[in-house]
Amino acid sequence: xxxxxxxxxxxxxxxxxxxxxxxxxxxxxxxxxxxxxxxxxxxxxxxxxxxxxxxxxxxxxxxxxxxxxxxxxxxxxxxxxxxxxxxxxxxxxxxxxxxxxxxxxxxxxxxxxxxxxxxxxxxxxxxxxxxxxxxxxxxxxxxxxxxxxxxxxxxxxxxxxxxxxxxxxxxxxxxxxxxxxxxxxxxxxxxxxxxxxxxxxxxxxxxxxxxxxxxxxxxxxxxxxxxxxxxxxxxxxxxxxxxxxxxxxxxxxxxxxxxxxxxxxxxxxxxxxxxxxxxxxxxxxxxxxxxxxxxxxxxxxxxxxxxxxxxxxxxxxxxxxxxxxxxxxxxxxxxxxxxxxxxx
Numbered sequence: 001x002x003x004x005x006x007x008x009x010x011x012x013x014x015x016x017x018x019x020x021x022x023x024x025x026x027x028x029x030x031x032x033x034x035x036x037x038x039x040x041x042x043x044x045x046x047x048x049x050x051x052x053x054x055x056x057x058x059x060x061x062x063x064x065x066x067x068x069x070x071x072x073x074x075x076x077x078x079x080x081x082x083x084x085x086x087x088x089x090x091x092x093x094x095x096x097x098x099x100x101x102x103x104x105x106x107x108x109x110x111x112x113x114x115x116x117x118x119x120x121x122x123x124x125x126x127x128x129x130x131x132x133x134x135x136x137x138x139x140x141x142x143x144x145x146x147x148x149x150x151x152x153x154x155x156x157x158x159x160x161x162x163x164x165x166x167x168x169x170x171x172x173x174x175x176x177x178x179x180x181x182x183x184x185x186x187x188x189x190x191x192x193x194x195x196x197x198x199x200x201x202x203x204x205x206x207x208x209x210x211x212x213x214x215x216x217x218x219x220x221x222x223x224x225x226x227x228x229x230x231x232x233x234x235x236x237x238x239x240x241x242x243x244x245x246x247x248x249x250x251x252x253x254x255x256x257x258x259x260x261x262x263x264x265x266x267x268x269x270x271x272x273x274x275x276x277x278x279x280x281x282x283x284x285x286x287x288x289x290x291x292x293x294x295x296x297x298x299x300x301x302x303x304x305x306x307x308x309x310x311x312x313x314x315x316x317x318x319x320x321x322x323x324x325x326x327x328x329x330x331x332x333x334x335x336x337x338x339x340x341x342x343x344x
Contacts (some may be wrong), residue, residue: 007081007117009129011176014081014113015342018240021114021133026343027178029072030153033275034065034117034132036162039236043101060236061161062227063132065117071142071153071185074341078113081343083137083223084246086111088344095287096342101202101334104322107243110225112136115159116170123169131170135159136225136241143218144187151185151282158286160238179279183339185290190214192252194263197275197295197323201331204279204293209212212260215253215308219280219292221333224246247322248294248333250280253306258313261304264316268298275323277331289338294320295331 010032011024024090034328039060045053077098081087090096113136140155163170192214193207224244232236235242254260266272275297282290299317306315322332 001231005044007034008119009172010115010117011129011173012078012113012115014078014086014111015133016111017114018134021131024114024116024173024176027176028067028115028176029075030067030069032066032068032117034063034130034162037062037064037158038161039281045173060229060238062238063118063135063159063162064156065115065132065135065157065159066155069152071151072179073185073284073337074182074184074292074339074343075153076290076335076337077339077343079137079140079221080335080337082110082113082135083140083221083225084108084110090342092338092344094342095338095340098132098337098339098343099334100336101331102246103332104332106199107224107246108323109135110223110241110243112159113239115157116172116279117168118172123164124167125170126165127171129170129172131163131165132159132161133163134238137223138225138250139220139222140219141218142185144185144190144214144216146187146215149187151187158225176269179341179343181286183284183340185282185284187214190217191281191283193279193281196279197277197326200328201295201323202293202329202334204277205297207277208263209277210254210260210263212314213255213256215250215255215311215313217250217280218251220247220251246333248296250278250292250318250320252295252316252318253308254314254316256304256312260314264298264314265301265304268301268316273297273300275325276318286340287338288340289336291336293334293336294318295326296320296332297324
């Protein structure tokens with residue numbers, strides 16, 4: 001049985017429906033770990049002994065796992081398919097465009113994935129991998145650092161169970177490659193634009209570029225998904241994903257200018273905070289692009305002057321929440337990815 005803390009290999013594919021695992025079709029360029037997170041109940045037993053005794057029964061199966069590594073344009077649709085809103089039909093052809101704009105009133109319809117994870121040793125007679133089906137993404141965090149100039153990704157997932165195939169393990173699908181034309185997101189190729197929100201949402205056409213430079217940033221997308229349970233047929237069963245309220249935050253360390261001050265600090269700390277629309281764009285080779293659009297407001301700032309690398313900077317946090325006065329196409333968060341991989 002594998003004793004690796006991190007799995008050494010991972011494969012996956014998108015399921016058509018919940019409850020029906022699929023055979024993986026691509027390999028993942030990430031590392032991570034998984035946990036058999038099922039619930040156990042204990043009953044105390046008074047046996048007249050100094051050391052207490054308990055009776056234990058397992059009452060549910062449940063899996064959690066993480067995927068961590070470098071952020072790739074081609075892999076971004078997977079997280080948003082399984083977290084916010086499935087887009088089974090990208091437009092265009094090499095490059096392909098994926099658009100995610102979950103309805104602010106009703107949300108989206110994410111689809112689950114099947115994953116197989118394994119180390120370097122066979123679990124049993126069949127193979128080295130375990131299978132986690134019905135997997136949804138509960139959080140994805142992208143972050144950029146000026147010192148290392150990379151963009152990293154970490155994500156949290158949950159699924160129905162860690163299936164060991166009755167301890168025989170699963171075999172990996174042979175000769176699977178990673179998605180073709182993988183291209184990394186890079187920190188320096190980023191722009192940040194803003195405008196005040198209006199009664200019409202999701203326009204993003206007359207943006208004003210920040211007269212500043214990004215030092216560090218992170219984009220946190222909590223999808224609001226959690227396991228949905230039901231007790232039926234003598235079993236506690238995960239029967240889908242409960243769709244809760246998403247939370248999206250963009251946090252940035254900004255080199256301060258007077259225009260930056262007016263666009264962020266003054267509007268965040270005024271008596272009536274100004275709702276704005278924020279557009280964050282990362283570009284790559286061969287027309288690749290990742291565009292994140294948020295409607296919301298800057299969180300109140302304690303000071304306009306922090307210090308980072310011996311510079312005076314501003315630390316701002318923008319939270320997507322919609323704008324209450326938007327009555328036409330109200331908008332909170334959307335994303336568009338242009339990639340060289342058709343992930344359908």
